[in-house]
Amino acid sequence: MSIDIKGVNKLFGDFVALEDVNVTIPTGQLTALLGPSGGGKSTLLRIIAGLDSADSGSIEIEGVDATKLPPQKRNVGFVFQHYAAFKHMTVAKNVAFGLEIRKKSKAEVRDRVDELLKLVHLSQFAHRLPSQLSGGQRQRMALARALAVEPTVLLLDEPFGALDAKVRKELRDWLRRLHDEVHVTTIFVTHDQEEALEVADEIVVINEGRVEQKGTPDQLYDEPANNFVMGFLGEVTTLGGHLVRPHDIEITTDPISAGAEEGEVSRVLRIGFEVRLTVLTDDGEEVVVVLTRTHARSLGLDVGSHVWLAPAEGANTVLALDKAATSG
Amino acid sequence: MVKEPRLFRIVLGTLVCGYVFMLVLWPVALVAQKTFEGGLDNIQTALQNPEVTHALLVTAKVAGLAVLINMVFGVTMSLLLVRSEFPGKRLVSALIDVPLSVSPVVVGFALVLVYNGLDGWFGPTLEANGLIVIFNTPGMVMATCFVALPLVIREVVPVLTEIGDDQEQAARSLGANGRQTFWRITLPSIKWAVVYGVVLSLARSIGEYGAVRIVGTNVAGDSQTATQYVTEAHNSPFPVDHAAAYTVSFILAAVAVLCIVVVSLLRPKEAAK
Numbered sequence: 024m025s026i027d028i029k030g031v032n033k034l035f036g037d038f039v040a041l042e043d044v045n046v047t048i049p050t051g052q053l054t055a056l057l058g059p060s061g062g063g064k065s066t067l068l069r070i071i072a073g074l075d076s077a078d079s080g081s082i083e084i085e086g087v088d089a090t091k092l093p094p095q096k097r098n099v100g101f102v103f104q105h106y107a108a109f110k111h112m113t114v115a116k117n118v119a120f121g122l123e124i125r126k127k128s129k130a131e132v133r134d135r136v137d138e139l140l141k142l143v144h145l146s147q148f149a150h151r152l153p154s155q156l157s158g159g160q161r162q163r164m165a166l167a168r169a170l171a172v173e174p175t176v177l178l179l180d181e182p183f184g185a186l187d188a189k190v191r192k193e194l195r196d197w198l199r200r201l202h203d204e205v206h207v208t209t210i211f212v213t214h215d216q217e218e219a220l221e222v223a224d225e226i227v228v229i230n231e232g233r234v235e236q237k238g239t240p241d242q243l244y245d246e247p248a249n250n251f252v253m254g255f256l257g258e259v260t261t262l263g264g265h266l267v268r269p270h271d272i273e274i275t276t277d278p279i280s281a282g283a284e285e286g287e288v289s290r291v292l293r294i295g296f297e298v299r300l301t302v303l304t305d306d307g308e309e310v311v312v313v314l315t316r317t318h319a320r321s322l323g324l325d326v327g328s329h330v331w332l333a334p335a336e337g338a339n340t341v342l343a344l345d346k347a348a349t350s351g
Numbered sequence: 352m353v354k355e356p357r358l359f360r361i362v363l364g365t366l367v368c369g370y371v372f373m374l375v376l377w378p379v380a381l382v383a384q385k386t387f388e389g390g391l392d393n394i395q396t397a398l399q400n401p402e403v404t405h406a407l408l409v410t411a412k413v414a415g416l417a418v419l420i421n422m423v424f425g426v427t428m429s430l431l432l433v434r435s436e437f438p439g440k441r442l443v444s445a446l447i448d449v450p451l452s453v454s455p456v457v458v459g460f461a462l463v464l465v466y467n468g469l470d471g472w473f474g475p476t477l478e479a480n481g482l483i484v485i486f487n488t489p490g491m492v493m494a495t496c497f498v499a500l501p502l503v504i505r506e507v508v509p510v511l512t513e514i515g516d517d518q519e520q521a522a523r524s525l526g527a528n529g530r531q532t533f534w535r536i537t538l539p540s541i542k543w544a545v546v547y548g549v550v551l552s553l554a555r556s557i558g559e560y561g562a563v564r565i566v567g568t569n570v571a572g573d574s575q576t577a578t579q580y581v582t583e584a585h586n587s588p589f590p591v592d593h594a595a596a597y598t599v600s601f602i603l604a605a606v607a608v609l610c611i612v613v614v615s616l617l618r619p620k621e622a623a624k
Binding site: 074100106107124 | 527
């Protein structure tokens, strides 16, 4: 097992950043630490890198106890949200930094830098300064710099957080493909559930300093351990006292199934190809239903339509225990 | 933007220009004029006077040492103030500004009280070990260090705060130890601030008079600094000494102006980066 985190606690003053965190990150995989801002995921990543220290607990990297090791002895690559580019060095010098610290020969450094710049598609920018690159290019440079030292683990702290939506999506695909090429054990922190679901092999959901659930994207999406995980991984609504995804609700204009809830459409919102309905059931629940525009048109739905709602066959539902947990 | 009435702008402009002219430009220009009365003769005569050259050398030595010490201490202190937490940090940060507000003469007296060899708090111990501070070069260097203390720190601290420690952390994660991180990452990032602080310190140090007057002996040809020479020569009854006073004043002013010019040339470079 690549990274073993055992009983890690961290306090910032009175604030509990991490509380008894136990998690194992598998070798060679792309793992996402997913959770809301301030939930402790970045702190955990920084503790793995040695940039912060845990109050108690231990970190093992590839069987080596790293708890007390300084960052430069852990052989981890770290990529920061705001790139942390060395502003006074060219792109090539940035990438070469870790190699020069390790006293590699000049020829070796040059070859490795060339190879890495090719990998991140920045060969033609080798002699530019970071300030002459776009945000996405800077982050690719930072990634090449971290990969240069052949780290045991690559750690990325909200790597795409400072980029605009389009570049973020491109880099996300690119990171996935890059990982398929280099297979280095990678952990990345994100608060974007779509990013985690799309890119990661494994997801660890962290909230309020605790691990809520760990599993593959499918496991998490299909079998959420609790209301929080269900709510955080995608939109949810309450139907008949259960949490259910709005697109997993079957809507009919006739009472077909026995358990269906009866109600009236109170609001219709069209966003591109989808239509979002708010249905007020006779039990007083406000249910959000999402369906395609074509489907909505074929049913002739509009404000005031009388409808019946039931969870679609095979849909996941979780008993709604705590309404507050689903509001996120 | 709505412009002020034309007359108002003219009056304001005249007032500001007149103020700067009367206070700064005219007096300084007069020093230059007196220096070059009769061409380069004054300068030549003055530079052949061993008292003058020695005084300039003493100033260069004391100011140079003080600037060097201030640079090393200033950068170290700035790093401590920005990058680490220690008890008394706020107190230290406040104390660093004291030299800006306290008269240099008071600074000189304070140093004498602590380090004099007769009844000083610390002086007798030092003198017993062969280090004479007061009425000696170490005291003059200390006094100059004291008055120029905040200049490097106040330049470097904001820059260190602004660049943050992301780059330093990245360097650490790439395998650099503390020393390598400082030389390869931190220092290149703050180098213009350090240069600016050093230049300001230099300008301040060569002009120091009061504090050095108290802790130094003011012996011509021995421990007398350039500013002290100017005072003595100016009070002398002989016109040749007056000419020398103008010359030394002019040199001091020229070095200070050169410092300012160098800094203003450096500044835009830094901003464009």
